[in-house]
Amino acid sequence: MLHVSIVWHVEPGLRFEPNLIVDDENISCLFDLIKATPEIRHTLMIQADDSVLSATGKRAYLFERFSSELRELTADGHEIGWHFHPIEIHEGRWQQSLDQLRICAAAEQAFNDINFAFPIAVCSTGWCYGSNELTATYRRLGLRVDCSALPGLFNPGVDVADRYGNIGRVNHHDWRQSPLRPFKPGYENYQLESPAQDGSLVQFPALTTRDNLVSLNESVHWYSPAYCGVKRALTEGRDVYLQLYSHSFNMRRPDQRMHFYRHIKLLNTLAAETGSALNFGTVSSVISAWSRTTNCIDLLSYVEQEALWVKLGKRIMHKAGFI
Numbered sequence: 001m002l003h004v005s006i007v008w009h010v011e012p013g014l015r016f017e018p019n020l021i022v023d024d025e026n027i028s029c030l031f032d033l034i035k036a037t038p039e040i041r042h043t044l045m046i047q048a049d050d051s052v053l054s055a056t057g058k059r060a061y062l063f064e065r066f067s068s069e070l071r072e073l074t075a076d077g078h079e080i081g082w083h084f085h086p087i088e089i090h091e092g093r094w095q096q097s098l099d100q101l102r103i104c105a106a107a108e109q110a111f112n113d114i115n116f117a118f119p120i121a122v123c124s125t126g127w128c129y130g131s132n133e134l135t136a137t138y139r140r141l142g143l144r145v146d147c148s149a150l151p152g153l154f155n156p157g158v159d160v161a162d163r164y165g166n167i168g169r170v171n172h173h174d175w176r177q178s179p180l181r182p183f184k185p186g187y188e189n190y191q192l193e194s195p196a197q198d199g200s201l202v203q204f205p206a207l208t209t210r211d212n213l214v215s216l217n218e219s220v221h222w223y224s225p226a227y228c229g230v231k232r233a234l235t236e237g238r239d240v241y242l243q244l245y246s247h248s249f250n251m252r253r254p255d256q257r258m259h260f261y262r263h264i265k266l267l268n269t270l271a272a273e274t275g276s277a278l279n280f281g282t283v284s285s286v287i288s289a290w291s292r293t294t295n296c297i298d299l300l301s302y303v304e305q306e307a308l309w310v311k312l313g314k315r316i317m318h319k320a321g322f323i
Protein backbone atom coordinates (compact mmCIF):
# COMPACT_ATOMS: atom_id res chain seq x y z
CA MET A 1 0.00 0.00 0.00
CA LEU A 2 1.17 3.51 -0.78
CA HIS A 3 0.58 5.96 2.08
CA VAL A 4 1.19 9.61 1.28
CA SER A 5 1.00 12.60 3.60
CA ILE A 6 0.75 15.97 1.90
CA VAL A 7 2.20 18.54 4.31
CA TRP A 8 2.01 22.34 4.05
CA HIS A 9 4.23 24.81 5.82
CA VAL A 10 1.71 27.60 6.34
CA GLU A 11 3.55 30.88 6.78
CA PRO A 12 2.25 34.43 7.06
CA GLY A 13 4.76 36.00 4.71
CA LEU A 14 8.29 37.28 4.41
CA ARG A 15 10.46 36.88 7.47
CA PHE A 16 13.63 38.30 6.04
CA GLU A 17 12.77 41.95 6.53
CA PRO A 18 13.10 43.91 9.75
CA ASN A 19 9.40 44.71 9.45
CA LEU A 20 7.77 41.40 8.75
CA ILE A 21 4.99 41.36 6.22
CA VAL A 22 1.78 39.57 7.10
CA ASP A 23 0.37 37.91 4.00
CA ASP A 24 -2.97 36.25 4.67
CA GLU A 25 -3.83 35.86 1.01
CA ASN A 26 -1.45 32.98 0.35
CA ILE A 27 -3.19 30.99 3.05
CA SER A 28 -6.59 31.53 1.43
CA CYS A 29 -5.11 30.15 -1.81
CA LEU A 30 -4.16 26.98 0.05
CA PHE A 31 -7.68 26.63 1.49
CA ASP A 32 -9.02 26.78 -2.08
CA LEU A 33 -6.60 24.05 -3.20
CA ILE A 34 -7.66 21.84 -0.29
CA LYS A 35 -11.32 22.23 -1.30
CA ALA A 36 -10.36 21.27 -4.85
CA THR A 37 -8.68 17.99 -3.78
CA PRO A 38 -11.32 16.13 -1.74
CA GLU A 39 -9.45 12.80 -2.15
CA ILE A 40 -6.55 14.13 -0.02
CA ARG A 41 -6.49 14.59 3.75
CA HIS A 42 -3.97 17.44 4.09
CA THR A 43 -1.74 18.31 7.05
CA LEU A 44 -1.21 22.02 7.70
CA MET A 45 1.82 22.95 9.78
CA ILE A 46 0.89 26.45 10.94
CA GLN A 47 3.78 28.77 11.77
CA ALA A 48 3.97 29.97 15.38
CA ASP A 49 7.26 31.34 16.71
CA ASP A 50 9.04 34.55 17.70
CA SER A 51 9.01 35.97 14.16
CA VAL A 52 5.20 35.72 14.04
CA LEU A 53 5.14 37.33 17.50
CA SER A 54 7.30 40.18 16.20
CA ALA A 55 5.16 40.72 13.10
CA THR A 56 1.72 40.46 14.69
CA GLY A 57 2.07 40.71 18.47
CA LYS A 58 1.01 37.07 18.95
CA ARG A 59 2.83 33.79 18.37
CA ALA A 60 -0.57 32.14 17.82
CA TYR A 61 -1.67 34.83 15.32
CA LEU A 62 -2.42 32.42 12.46
CA PHE A 63 -4.28 30.00 14.73
CA GLU A 64 -6.52 32.86 15.88
CA ARG A 65 -6.88 34.61 12.52
CA PHE A 66 -7.99 31.40 10.77
CA SER A 67 -9.54 29.60 13.71
CA SER A 68 -12.93 28.99 12.04
CA GLU A 69 -11.32 27.74 8.80
CA LEU A 70 -8.94 25.47 10.75
CA ARG A 71 -11.84 24.08 12.76
CA GLU A 72 -13.74 23.33 9.56
CA LEU A 73 -10.66 21.58 8.13
CA THR A 74 -10.25 19.36 11.19
CA ALA A 75 -13.97 18.53 11.04
CA ASP A 76 -13.36 17.39 7.43
CA GLY A 77 -10.55 15.06 8.55
CA HIS A 78 -7.53 17.26 7.81
CA GLU A 79 -4.83 17.72 10.45
CA ILE A 80 -3.48 20.90 12.05
CA GLY A 81 0.16 20.85 13.15
CA TRP A 82 2.84 23.35 14.09
CA HIS A 83 5.66 24.92 12.09
CA PHE A 84 8.42 26.40 14.24
CA HIS A 85 11.31 28.51 12.97
CA PRO A 86 14.26 28.66 15.39
CA ILE A 87 14.84 32.34 14.72
CA GLU A 88 16.54 35.24 16.48
CA ILE A 89 17.55 38.82 15.83
CA HIS A 90 21.29 39.26 15.48
CA GLU A 91 22.65 42.77 14.89
CA GLY A 92 19.23 43.97 13.69
CA ARG A 93 18.68 41.04 11.34
CA TRP A 94 16.58 37.92 11.55
CA GLN A 95 18.63 34.75 11.29
CA GLN A 96 18.46 31.11 12.24
CA SER A 97 19.26 30.52 15.89
CA LEU A 98 21.69 27.73 16.70
CA ASP A 99 21.73 28.40 20.44
CA GLN A 100 20.13 25.24 21.82
CA LEU A 101 18.94 26.77 25.09
CA ARG A 102 17.31 29.66 23.26
CA ILE A 103 15.75 27.39 20.60
CA CYS A 104 14.20 25.05 23.15
CA ALA A 105 12.86 27.90 25.33
CA ALA A 106 11.34 29.60 22.26
CA ALA A 107 9.79 26.32 21.10
CA GLU A 108 8.25 25.72 24.50
CA GLN A 109 6.79 29.24 24.67
CA ALA A 110 5.30 29.00 21.18
CA PHE A 111 3.83 25.56 21.83
CA ASN A 112 2.21 26.74 25.06
CA ASP A 113 0.64 29.63 23.13
CA ILE A 114 -0.96 27.43 20.46
CA ASN A 115 -1.77 24.18 22.18
CA PHE A 116 -4.68 25.65 24.15
CA ALA A 117 -6.65 26.26 20.94
CA PHE A 118 -5.87 23.12 18.95
CA PRO A 119 -4.49 19.85 20.30
CA ILE A 120 -1.22 19.62 18.36
CA ALA A 121 0.46 16.24 17.82
CA VAL A 122 2.62 16.86 14.73
CA CYS A 123 5.21 19.47 13.79
CA SER A 124 7.96 20.48 11.40
CA THR A 125 10.91 22.77 12.02
CA GLY A 126 11.76 25.74 9.83
CA TRP A 127 14.80 25.28 7.57
CA CYS A 128 14.34 21.54 8.19
CA TYR A 129 16.47 21.93 11.28
CA GLY A 130 17.03 19.16 13.81
CA SER A 131 19.12 18.70 16.96
CA ASN A 132 19.22 16.37 19.94
CA GLU A 133 17.98 19.16 22.21
CA LEU A 134 15.05 20.19 20.00
CA THR A 135 14.04 16.54 19.49
CA ALA A 136 14.03 16.09 23.27
CA THR A 137 11.91 19.24 23.65
CA TYR A 138 9.35 18.03 21.09
CA ARG A 139 9.22 14.70 22.94
CA ARG A 140 8.71 16.43 26.30
CA LEU A 141 5.91 18.61 24.87
CA GLY A 142 4.06 15.43 23.92
CA LEU A 143 4.40 15.76 20.16
CA ARG A 144 4.05 12.44 18.34
CA VAL A 145 5.51 13.11 14.88
CA ASP A 146 8.26 15.48 13.69
CA CYS A 147 8.33 15.94 9.90
CA SER A 148 11.60 17.90 9.67
CA ALA A 149 14.09 15.35 8.33
CA LEU A 150 15.62 15.45 4.85
CA PRO A 151 17.50 12.13 4.70
CA GLY A 152 20.98 12.36 3.23
CA LEU A 153 21.04 16.14 3.07
CA PHE A 154 23.31 18.69 4.74
CA ASN A 155 23.38 22.45 4.44
CA PRO A 156 25.97 24.53 6.33
CA GLY A 157 23.61 27.54 6.10
CA VAL A 158 23.38 30.32 3.57
CA ASP A 159 23.68 34.08 3.99
CA VAL A 160 20.60 35.98 2.92
CA ALA A 161 20.56 39.76 2.63
CA ASP A 162 17.49 41.87 3.18
CA ARG A 163 16.84 45.04 1.19
CA TYR A 164 18.81 47.08 3.70
CA GLY A 165 21.88 44.94 3.12
CA ASN A 166 21.77 43.23 6.52
CA ILE A 167 22.93 39.65 6.35
CA GLY A 168 21.45 36.70 8.19
CA ARG A 169 22.36 33.04 8.00
CA VAL A 170 19.57 30.50 7.49
CA ASN A 171 18.82 26.99 6.24
CA HIS A 172 21.34 25.08 8.31
CA HIS A 173 20.44 21.42 8.73
CA ASP A 174 22.16 18.05 8.86
CA TRP A 175 20.36 14.76 8.13
CA ARG A 176 23.21 12.91 6.42
CA GLN A 177 22.81 9.80 8.54
CA SER A 178 19.02 9.44 8.47
CA PRO A 179 17.16 6.57 6.80
CA LEU A 180 14.67 7.24 4.00
CA ARG A 181 11.61 5.99 5.93
CA PRO A 182 9.89 6.83 9.23
CA PHE A 183 11.95 6.07 12.35
CA LYS A 184 12.04 6.67 16.09
CA PRO A 185 15.00 9.01 16.65
CA GLY A 186 17.65 8.04 19.18
CA TYR A 187 18.30 10.01 22.35
CA GLU A 188 22.02 10.11 21.54
CA ASN A 189 21.70 11.05 17.88
CA TYR A 190 18.53 12.66 16.47
CA GLN A 191 19.48 11.59 12.93
CA LEU A 192 19.50 7.86 13.62
CA GLU A 193 16.93 5.31 14.66
CA SER A 194 17.03 4.60 18.38
CA PRO A 195 18.67 1.18 18.79
CA ALA A 196 15.87 0.22 21.18
CA GLN A 197 13.28 1.84 18.87
CA ASP A 198 11.78 3.39 21.97
CA GLY A 199 10.43 6.83 22.78
CA SER A 200 7.09 8.26 21.78
CA LEU A 201 8.29 10.56 18.98
CA VAL A 202 8.47 9.41 15.35
CA GLN A 203 10.52 11.21 12.69
CA PHE A 204 8.67 11.19 9.36
CA PRO A 205 11.16 12.39 6.71
CA ALA A 206 10.31 14.20 3.51
CA LEU A 207 11.11 12.31 0.33
CA THR A 208 14.61 13.20 -0.90
CA THR A 209 17.03 12.17 -3.59
CA ARG A 210 20.80 11.96 -3.22
CA ASP A 211 21.15 15.72 -3.30
CA ASN A 212 17.70 17.24 -3.28
CA LEU A 213 14.28 17.46 -1.73
CA VAL A 214 11.42 16.09 -3.84
CA SER A 215 9.46 19.30 -3.92
CA LEU A 216 5.78 19.38 -4.80
CA ASN A 217 6.17 22.73 -6.51
CA GLU A 218 8.89 21.63 -8.92
CA SER A 219 8.51 19.47 -11.98
CA VAL A 220 12.02 18.10 -12.41
CA HIS A 221 11.63 15.73 -9.49
CA TRP A 222 8.74 14.02 -11.19
CA TYR A 223 11.32 11.83 -12.82
CA SER A 224 13.33 11.53 -9.68
CA PRO A 225 14.96 8.21 -8.83
CA ALA A 226 13.25 8.63 -5.47
CA TYR A 227 9.95 7.91 -7.21
CA CYS A 228 11.64 4.97 -8.97
CA GLY A 229 12.49 3.71 -5.46
CA VAL A 230 8.83 4.02 -4.50
CA LYS A 231 7.82 2.03 -7.56
CA ARG A 232 10.32 -0.73 -6.81
CA ALA A 233 9.20 -1.06 -3.18
CA LEU A 234 5.54 -1.23 -4.26
CA THR A 235 6.36 -3.83 -6.93
CA GLU A 236 7.98 -5.92 -4.18
CA GLY A 237 4.66 -5.73 -2.30
CA ARG A 238 6.00 -3.50 0.48
CA ASP A 239 4.20 -0.68 2.25
CA VAL A 240 5.57 2.77 1.45
CA TYR A 241 5.14 5.88 3.63
CA LEU A 242 5.86 9.18 1.93
CA GLN A 243 5.85 12.69 3.29
CA LEU A 244 5.78 15.36 0.57
CA TYR A 245 5.76 19.02 1.51
CA SER A 246 5.52 22.46 0.07
CA HIS A 247 4.74 25.97 1.29
CA SER A 248 1.34 27.67 1.28
CA PHE A 249 2.80 30.68 -0.57
CA ASN A 250 3.91 28.52 -3.51
CA MET A 251 0.31 27.73 -4.34
CA ARG A 252 -0.32 31.35 -5.33
CA ARG A 253 1.51 30.60 -8.56
CA PRO A 254 -0.39 28.72 -11.30
CA ASP A 255 2.77 26.96 -12.56
CA GLN A 256 3.52 25.62 -9.08
CA ARG A 257 -0.08 24.54 -8.58
CA MET A 258 0.25 22.65 -11.88
CA HIS A 259 3.36 20.84 -10.60
CA PHE A 260 1.47 19.91 -7.44
CA TYR A 261 -1.34 18.33 -9.48
CA ARG A 262 1.22 16.50 -11.65
CA HIS A 263 2.79 14.96 -8.55
CA ILE A 264 -0.65 13.80 -7.37
CA LYS A 265 -1.34 12.30 -10.80
CA LEU A 266 2.05 10.55 -10.79
CA LEU A 267 1.34 9.01 -7.38
CA ASN A 268 -2.01 7.74 -8.68
CA THR A 269 -0.22 6.26 -11.69
CA LEU A 270 2.44 4.60 -9.52
CA ALA A 271 -0.26 3.01 -7.37
CA ALA A 272 -2.30 1.85 -10.38
CA GLU A 273 0.72 0.41 -12.22
CA THR A 274 1.81 -1.61 -9.19
CA GLY A 275 -1.71 -2.68 -8.18
CA SER A 276 -1.34 -0.87 -4.84
CA ALA A 277 -3.99 0.88 -2.82
CA LEU A 278 -3.29 4.59 -2.35
CA ASN A 279 -4.01 6.46 0.88
CA PHE A 280 -3.60 10.24 1.01
CA GLY A 281 -3.75 10.43 4.81
CA THR A 282 -2.84 12.94 7.50
CA VAL A 283 0.56 12.62 9.18
CA SER A 284 -1.00 11.14 12.33
CA SER A 285 -3.06 8.57 10.44
CA VAL A 286 -0.19 7.51 8.16
CA ILE A 287 2.24 7.16 11.08
CA SER A 288 -0.39 5.23 12.99
CA ALA A 289 -0.55 2.79 10.03
CA TRP A 290 3.28 2.69 9.93
CA SER A 291 3.47 1.78 13.61
CA ARG A 292 1.46 -1.38 12.90
CA THR A 293 3.61 -2.59 9.99
CA THR A 294 6.84 -4.55 9.73
CA ASN A 295 6.85 -4.32 5.98
CA CYS A 296 8.69 -1.03 5.44
CA ILE A 297 12.27 -0.65 4.21
CA ASP A 298 14.52 2.18 3.09
CA LEU A 299 13.67 3.30 -0.41
CA LEU A 300 16.51 3.23 -2.94
CA SER A 301 19.91 3.82 -1.38
CA TYR A 302 21.73 6.92 -2.51
CA VAL A 303 24.20 4.76 -4.45
CA GLU A 304 21.29 3.16 -6.31
CA GLN A 305 19.75 6.57 -6.94
CA GLU A 306 23.02 7.81 -8.39
CA ALA A 307 23.17 4.81 -10.72
CA LEU A 308 19.60 5.50 -11.83
CA TRP A 309 20.37 9.12 -12.59
CA VAL A 310 23.20 7.95 -14.81
CA LYS A 311 21.07 5.30 -16.49
CA LEU A 312 17.77 7.17 -16.81
CA GLY A 313 18.55 10.77 -16.01
CA LYS A 314 19.84 12.13 -19.28
CA ARG A 315 17.30 10.34 -21.43
CA ILE A 316 14.33 11.32 -19.25
CA MET A 317 15.52 14.86 -18.62
CA HIS A 318 16.00 15.28 -22.35
CA LYS A 319 12.54 13.97 -23.08
CA ALA A 320 11.09 16.31 -20.48
CA GLY A 321 12.84 19.27 -22.05
CA PHE A 322 15.08 20.06 -19.10
CA ILE A 323 18.35 19.64 -21.01
Ligand SMILES: [Zn+2]
Nearest residue numbers: 009011126127
Ligand atom coordinates in the same frame (compact mmCIF):
# COMPACT_ATOMS: atom_id res chain seq x y z
ZN1 LIG B 1 9.17 27.66 7.23
